[in-house]
Amino acid sequence: MVDDRPELSLPTRVGRAIAGGNDYFGFRVERNFTDAGAFWRSVLLAIGAGPSSFEHLQLVKRLAGCNLVADPRIWPLKLTRLASSYGGIMAGFCAGNVFLEAARIGPLAARHAAEFLCSIVGFWDEGRGELADELERRRVLGHRFPGYGVPFRAIDERVSVIDRIVMEEGRDSGRYWRCSIAVEAALTGRRQLPRNVVCAVAAVLLDCGLTPLQVGLLMWIYVIPAYLANAVEGAQQAAPVLCELPSSCIKYHGPPHRVSPAMLRRG
Amino acid sequence: MNDDDTLSVAGPVEAFPWPEQLTARVVQAGAQPRLQGYDVQRDLALCYSFSDLLALSLTGELPSPQASRALQAAMVFLAPCSVAEAPSHAAVIARICGAQAAGVLQAGVITLAEQAASLVREHEPLRRWLESPDSVLPAGCEATDDEQRTAVQNLRVALGEFAGQVSGLDRDPNLVAALLCTLFACGLREPHQWVSVLVVARLPAVAAEGFAAAPGDFRGYPMDLPHFRYEEDSHG
Secondary structure, three states, X not given: OOOOOHHHEEEEOOXXXXXXXXXXXXXXXXXXXXXXXXXHHHHHHHOOOOHHHHHHHHHHHHHHHHOOOOOOOOHHHHHHHHHHOOOOHHHHHHHHHHOHHHOOOOHHHHHHHHHHHHHHHHHHHHOHHHHHHHHHHHHHOOOOOOOEOOOOOOOOHHHHHHHHHHHHOOOOXXXXXXXXXXXXXXXXXXXXXXXXXXXXXXXXXXXXXXXXXXXXHHHHHHHHHHHHHHHHHHHHHOOXXXXXXXXXXXXXXXXXXXXXXXXXXXX | OOHHXXXXXXXXXXXXXXXXXXXXXOEXXXXXXXXXXXXXXXXXXXXXXXXXXXXXXXXXXXXOHHHHHHHHHHHHHHOOOOOOOHHHHHHHHHHHXXXXXHHHHHHHHHHHHHHHHHHHHHOHHHHHHXXXXXXXXXXXXXXXXXXXXXXXXXXXXXXXXXXXXXXXXXXXXXXXXXXXXXXXXXOOOOHHHHHHHHHHHHXXXXXXXXXXXXXXXXXXXXXXXXXXXXXXXXXX
């Protein structure tokens, strides 16, 4: 018996279990999600991109491989290793991801790059001079340029791969794509701030009609194999060195030894 | 793999001079561990409560005896996280699904941290107000009925004389606002400190509700509460 009080009822478009099957965003699963492209279509629906995004499926799928960075020394992946070091795959996977929503780095930061491109593309529409002026105005105000700049190396090797895919897929005339390259050119006049992978993916996906939030979420889906792989191997290894580092690896820079007021009173 | 191969695959991590040690800033490990500089076994364990340890950990300083009692009282007031609330509810579902201790706590703690962070975000105007209190509490912080006023009166009784040191307590706050004002008066003034205290204070109830549920009791759980109304945008 369903309690029909309005406050105890929530709308959902996601899914419904029905007799003999399941519905997913208006699609009967058994009829629509059994082919090779089903996973990526289900992902696009999950992030709210809607069925119209299916026309970009080929591009969405090709971008996935460009983002596979799985080195366990990378901070969120190291965290995954730490949390899985007691043998729990899901604990490692979840710990490595749970903090990403508001993190400065990680796949969801693609949202910030997408928001930046959305904020600047109107100036690009007006012309290169207007774009350069706006970028300079923001630089003087101390703004950051999400998606530009590559840490620890001159260029992001993944960008050239995405450049090639964009050309092959005939997407190089996209508004956001061209804007992202124009921004790089304008910024590089002052100092080296090349596009990084986040910028490139954000530009392509914005041209596909995705919102900045959807861009961030899809970027996260792209790197899930990296988290999963580290969680699986981390749990299998259950490495004592990750459960606890040797004392020689730790230096103490905290308060000096002291005695509490209560202990002083006790003498 | 020979040396040449190693050189050829050297990546950005190898190209940067990273520190070789991890920095400890709070706990000094060892046979007689120290926390914020104090001997845990021969000092803190003899003279201080767990809530003192929490304040010390988060602020770097031990609370005064008055603040210590106030913090303890505030944490007890914060503790009841009923099964109606998402953290305990999440822990119950995890348990029913068969989760062991860690799984119940993981589900509960993630949700609890989200609840605490949401509440602290919501009360950021109050935290700013507490930094330089003027006459009127920020919107949403006032008591709206006598039940809330009774609860705040109960808090005043528990705080004793320390109540006089809690800014905002005399401005007719609701219980949540009054408790956050108390934390502020105890020296816990930053958002991350509030979130931490909320999580620690409420975790016992969340864990207990979770562990009280029976693994596998799917038929005893109200699966259709709340009811989700599927809004179909039919595609076939």
